[in-house]
């Protein structure tokens with residue numbers, strides 16, 4: 001069997017690039033007060049192994065029982081842990097969005113769950129007790145679904161990684177009884193802080209597994225600090241301003257790419273899928289210190305995912321594209 005390989009935007013092990021359009025992390029973070037709290041995190045002691053105060057804070061913010069809140073070492077760890085919990089709970093199929101975040105399928109394949117990609121919600125037709133991943137809004141498309149089918153009896157998880165970066169439209173109603181995965185480091189521009197959390201719908205068997213599979217002190221002191229300030233009024237106000245700025249940059253960048261004959265798909269976030277007029281653009285741009293995310297691993301050869309970046313980066317992108325065009329003329 002060939003195992004799927006994780007591929008992500010952002011740092012790729014090579015030298016850093018000057019202008020990175022390949023990551024979905026907000027280019028604006030972090031909010032100043034929250035950042036001060038992260039820097040002041042007490043690294044000299046273990047955090048509370050129960051994360052009691054943090055779980056109460058998060059539970060209160062979500063209107064959920066704090067016992068249902070399970071801290072994770074980031075969204076990626078939450079995906080792995082919940083997939084294992086689902087497997088132990090007898091789930092044998094994993095339904096994953098296609099195109100979608102690759103970690104869902106990789107985690108499922110590693111445990112021997114049958115991976116079932118779906119293009120649209122109506123395509124989700126489980127034939128066995130299943131784990132169903134919804135990504136709202138979805139990475140890499142940046143799209144949002146108006147409604148989801150009735151998936152009662154299945155372990156449904158809504159990955160809300162990009163909810164705080166929703167630039168248009170409202171959050172659709174989430175399926176009743178769904179788990180939620182919240183990983184705010186992308187919206188906060190703090191992806192180096194590995195912290196997120198799951199909210200379970202009930203203290204059922206999957207919750208018991210997900211809770212008992214967590215390593216002790218799964219969250220670092222910095223992670224506790226970030227999540228403790230995630231629901232502060234100051235963070236919410238900063239995020240509202242960030243979204244306004246990202247709307248502006250998204251519009252400007254879309255106009256620039258349209259002028260250069262890029263095909264672009266709609267999205268409600270600051271990242272989206274685009275097809276450049278020449279297929280090798282990801283490699284060519286890299287030579288100019290500009291990185292975009294090749295979308296081939298999403299099953300979309302010839303496409304890339306780009307995120308909105310500040311004006312200086314946008315100018316560098318434009319310059320590089322014009323130079324490449326003139327080289328090829």
Ligand SMILES: Cc1ncc(COP(=O)(O)O)c(C=O)c1O
Nearest residue numbers: 074075076101139159161183196
């Ligand atoms: C949809 C989605 N979920 C989860 C993650 C994992 O995020 P992290 O582990 O940094 O919290 C990512 C990262 O790119 C993502 O795109």
